[in-house]
Amino acid sequence: MTTGLPTQISPTVIPGSKAGRLIVLTGPSGVGKGTLMQLLLQRHPQLYLSISVTTRSPRPGEIHGKHYYFVSREEFRQMVDRGELLEWAEFAGNCYGTPRQPVAEKIGEGKTAILEIELEGARQIRASFPEVLRIFILPPSMEELEQRLRSRGQDSEEAIARRLRRAQAEINAAGEFDYKVINDNREAALQEIEAILFSS
Ligand SMILES: Nc1ncnc2c1ncn2[C@@H]1O[C@H](COP(=O)(O)OP(=O)(O)OP(=O)(O)O)[C@@H](O)[C@H]1O
Numbered sequence: 001m002t003t004g005l006p007t008q009i010s011p012t013v014i015p016g017s018k019a020g021r022l023i024v025l026t027g028p029s030g031v032g033k034g035t036l037m038q039l040l041l042q043r044h045p046q047l048y049l050s051i052s053v054t055t056r057s058p059r060p061g062e063i064h065g066k067h068y069y070f071v072s073r074e075e076f077r078q079m080v081d082r083g084e085l086l087e088w089a090e091f092a093g094n095c096y097g098t099p100r101q102p103v104a105e106k107i108g109e110g111k112t113a114i115l116e117i118e119l120e121g122a123r124q125i126r127a128s129f130p131e132v133l134r135i136f137i138l139p140p141s142m143e144e145l146e147q148r149l150r151s152r153g154q155d156s157e158e159a160i161a162r163r164l165r166r167a168q169a170e171i172n173a174a175g176e177f178d179y180k181v182i183n184d185n186r187e188a189a190l191q192e193i194e195a196i197l198f199s200s
């Protein structure tokens, strides 16, 4: 599979209503993106968080259709070939992608759709949807990032090492984003994200 150029989102906007917004949240694995998004959704249930497709195996407690759609490599390839993914990328040995239709539908309904995705996907979205607002989440330090990956207790030593190697490259690209938020104190980071979303 080679990463193809993404095509347009093409939302069908409900007549008389305004199209919604697309937000991308990126940051190194383990920085706390998922944690912050769950807190954000509890406070603002009107937001829509896209559910990605992945070839990664489910971690304990992860539910198909809630945390991810878990698919085989072959199924993922077919989705790519059929143009069903808005963006996709390989990350630490697995493929991840954003299903196009639900995002187009939510934006068409005037909702704010959030994609929690890695750097390559964020770049693809920027290329196909220049109006996107992109936020990069930074860790307070690399030591703390490693500590968070370990304390999550869900990845092998090899997976943690791969994620940390990728983390530095992602952090180096943080300047490409519209906003940077350091996730040191959870509540403070959340409030910064709320300020970005609801005042811009
Ligand atoms: N501000 C914070 N302070 C301390 N620990 C945190 C903070 N935010 C998140 N964590 C913890 O860090 C670990 C990783 O968080 P999380 O799974 O949300 O990261 P992620 O960025 O979504 O990772 P991935 O991209 O791999 O899905 C979790 O154990 C979470 O409880």
Ligand SMILES: Nc1nc2c(ncn2[C@@H]2O[C@H](COP(=O)(O)O)[C@@H](O)[C@H]2O)c(=O)[nH]1
Pocket (backbone or CB within 6 Å): 027, 028, 029, 033, 052, 053, 056, 087, 088, 089, 091, 096, 097, 098, 116, 117, 118, 119, 120, 121, 122
């Ligand atoms: N480009 C995409 N990246 C995605 C998508 N869904 C999740 N991700 C990112 O993958 C890594 C690893 O996630 P994990 O659940 O295995 O820890 C992380 O950075 C996610 O943000 C997607 O649809 N497209």
